Amino acid sequence: MDLKDKDQVGKNSSFFDSFKYAFKGVLTAFQEERNMRSHILIGSIVLILCAFLDLTVNEWLWVLFSIFLVVIMEIWNTVIENVVDLVTGDIFHPLAKKAKDMAASAVLLTAGFSIIVALIIILPKLWQILF
Structure with a gap:
């Protein structure tokens, strides 16, 4: 984490900063969470497979929706785990x-x-x- 990240406690100073920090969050989840990398790998394989199938627009939407939903839920899971660990430390509750x-x-x-x-x-x- 660079010094600017540590000092920031309020809102982002620009619209661009919002995207920058959001992308950093995705990158952090990918780098630090093994399950996230697994979900991305499986989702990528499914998308490559689907590229060779004759999917309708609606079918593509369902496939993309389900892949993105898994990734989003994995990010939320990580957020919840990190916040709980921050609050509880090493204490079991x-x-x-x-x-x-x-x-x-x-x-x-x-x-x-x-x-x-x-x-x-x-x-x-x-x-x-x-067949």
């Missing part, structure tokens, strides 16, 4: 565990939703090509 478990379950449920979308949209198209 059952409410802290509950919050972290529920945040992780949101990612799990969203990933399950993405799998259902893939089964409905991608699997039949692959089935037609392969």
Whole structure:
């Protein structure tokens, strides 16, 4: 974290700064969270696969929506984990565990939703090509 980041406690000074710090947040999540890298890798593979399938606009929207939703939920999970760790430190608290478990379950449920979308949209198209 550079000195400017440490000193900033208020709003961003410019519209450009807002984008810069938002992009930094995505980059930090990608660099520091193994699960984020896994979600990005799997999402990229799905997008490459979909490029070779004859998806309608609506199917593309569902696929993109489910991939982005998993990534967004992973970021929220990380935010919640970091805030809970900041507040509790090394002290165990059952409410802290509950919050972290529920945040992780949101990612799990969203990933399950993405799998259902893939089964409905991608699997039949692959089935037609392969058999």
